[in-house]
Amino acid sequence: MLIITIKQGKEKSLLAGDPFIYASAVEKVDGKPNEKMKAGGTAIVQSSSQKFLARAAYNSKSQIRARVWTFDENEPVDHALIKRRVKAALEKSAAAASKARPDQIVKRIHAEADLLPGLLVEQFGGKDGYLICQFQSAGADAWKVPIVQALMAETGCKNVYERADELVRKGEGLPVVAGALAGDEPPDEVWVDQDGVRMSTDPKTGFQRPFRRF
Structure with a gap:
């Protein structure tokens, strides 16, 4: 230790x-x-x-x-802790997720705010859509497999994709990797509603471009 x-x-x-x-x-x-x-x-x-x-x-x-x-000396860092933290974070965002339309992106896990340092998770397309994860710390990266397992078990979503922020990952000394962690990869482009604005979004990179009429 x-x-x-x-x-x-x-x-x-x-x-x-x-x-x-x-x-x-x-x-x-x-x-x-x-x-x-x-x-x-x-x-x-x-x-x-x-x-x-x-x-x-x-x-x-x-x-x-x-x-x-x-900060609790009696709380071990193990699979059970990861499962509890993921479940609690998803429960906090469950109301927003249940009300979201298929074309809306919902933030499900907010890193330190949800006691999961460096882990960011977004969902779109509902249960049959995609979970997009970013593992922005070595701790989150080390627990990637149980995190993904917990996400799938709690949401019922079978498609989990890892997005990599190159600058953040390199700053953490982590390899820059991206790809499907479970199920299918998301398409290169989806149309989403972002605060009332229709946006063309690449789920794999997070790049967005507003819809324009010509």
Whole structure:
């Protein structure tokens, strides 16, 4: 198990609930070399006096060295936690999803706001449509398979696609990959209603272009 020790005085932001641990706040990281190099591995975060602060996903290649999963010492980071967090996030956005028309995009998971650091999920086309995921942190990337499994189980949607933000992924030291994670790839172009404006959208990239009459 990795152990991240925070510099004296730098633990204040964590005690206030900040989920980000920057490189400048880290005093040392203890653990086996292969654990330190594994992007997204779970680490215990402690103060300089060895007081438990959090469990977090560690990434030696990012300026955000770790992203907090939980501040609860009794809550392990495992498949059950991922399943709970995905289910809770989807329940929060269920009302919007149920009211959405097939041509509307609904944001289903909002990263840290839903206690799933670095994970963004959008849905369009309803149950028979597509879930578009972005794994923008090493922690989310490391739990990709159980995240996708939980998404499919909770929504009933069989088509899950990974969109890659090149700048973000490279900044995290992650490979820039995109493609279907389950089911079929979305089409290159769909027409969606974005706040009352009809937009041509590429679900694979997120690029949008407003409809114009000539």
